[in-house]
Amino acid sequence: MKNLIYPFFVHLTLISVFLVLFIFFSFIFKSLRVFLLKIVKKFGLIFIFLISFLATVGSLSFSDILKWTPCKLCWYQRIFMYPQILIVFIGLLIKDKKVFFYHFWLSLIGFLIALFHYLIQMNIIRGIDCNLVSSSATCIKINFYYGFISIPFMAMISFLLIIIISIFNIYESKKIKN
Numbered sequence: 001m002k003n004l005i006y007p008f009f010v011h012l013t014l015i016s017v018f019l020v021l022f023i024f025f026s027f028i029f030k031s032l033r034v035f036l037l038k039i040v041k042k043f044g045l046i047f048i049f050l051i052s053f054l055a056t057v058g059s060l061s062f063s064d065i066l067k068w069t070p071c072k073l074c075w076y077q078r079i080f081m082y083p084q085i086l087i088v089f090i091g092l093l094i095k096d097k098k099v100f101f102y103h104f105w106l107s108l109i110g111f112l113i114a115l116f117h118y119l120i121q122m123n124i125i126r127g128i129d130c131n132l133v134s135s136s137a138t139c140i141k142i143n144f145y146y147g148f149i150s151i152p153f154m155a156m157i158s159f160l161l162i163i164i165i166s167i168f169n170i171y172e173s174k175k176i177k178n
Helices: 002-026 030-065 072-094 099-121 151-177
Strands: none
Touching: 002 030, 002 151, 030 072, 030 099, 030 151, 072 099, 072 151, 099 151
């Protein structure tokens, strides 16, 4: 099962990395940027739903199917990802664009935790364990794919995509008001 689940989410993350790079590259070309803004404005909530849903399914698959015990930092990242499914679902039901504000802040905090976790994994921050508070599992030993993709990296990219989508929509709503 590990040979199916983990590679699936690794490759989904790799596609997401290319998407993030494409989004940043699009800022060079105004027509491409305008096109992306239109798409994100129209489908932003659906994109956030898909990202948060897949991130949640991935993390639950790792712990419940693959039996990898999440470390403390993994749990903190889950705390900031899991509610986003409910928030975006309510936003879709009532067609409320204000939910992007909540997604932005939840994702920013989750991103910072995931970045910190990833820097620990990459041994850039030394002398700190994943668990920080008490002993539980550690994900430091989980293999990296392609030399850089790990569970905290997957979370980081998911949060980053939600941040980008939220910023685009917050920017668009402020532009409309002015």
